[in-house]
Amino acid sequence: MIIPFLFRLILAVITIGLLLASVLIIIQFYFSKLNTLKNLRQNKVVDEEQKIILPLRLQAYERIILFLERISPNTLIPRILRPEMNALQLRQALISTIREEFEYNLSQQLYISTRAWELVKNAKEEMVKSFNIAGAQVNDYAPSGELARIIFEKAMGEGNQQPLETAVEEVKKEIQKLF
16 A cells, blocks of 8 residues: 555656646746847847948948048149139138038048047048148239149148048948948
8 A cells, every 4th residue: 555655656746846847848948939039129120220320331431431532632622723713712712612521521420430530530630731831831812723733742742641541541441340
């Protein structure tokens, strides 16, 4: 009598143990799946955000590169220079154009690094400074071509393009990090 009782008791303990183990496995499986689904949703949200933000960032980089190219003396002066202008008018038009272009691109700082934005601002300020320095060497009422010649000479001789080139290189590095 004791042996069948012990046998039933051991069998009951084993059954209860297996049942508890099964319940624990099911609970663990449930939370594991729940966690996996949560991660999938988060990844999907990140992927959706990337689909929206990546094109905006690329567009910002493109616009910044275009801005830097447009404020280079080699592209800016031929666009602005008019034969009827004097040196003062040319200098004012160059500086005004740079500032307008910069203001037009202000929102791009949201999509590029702080370092790149600082380099872009520095390049803009250096161009304005170089135009003012060149303007100080010419009579305000001299022909605009005289100021243009001095700006070109300074740009080629002193490496005034360096702030522009540095900013362009930093933006290109950031673009490469995206891919």
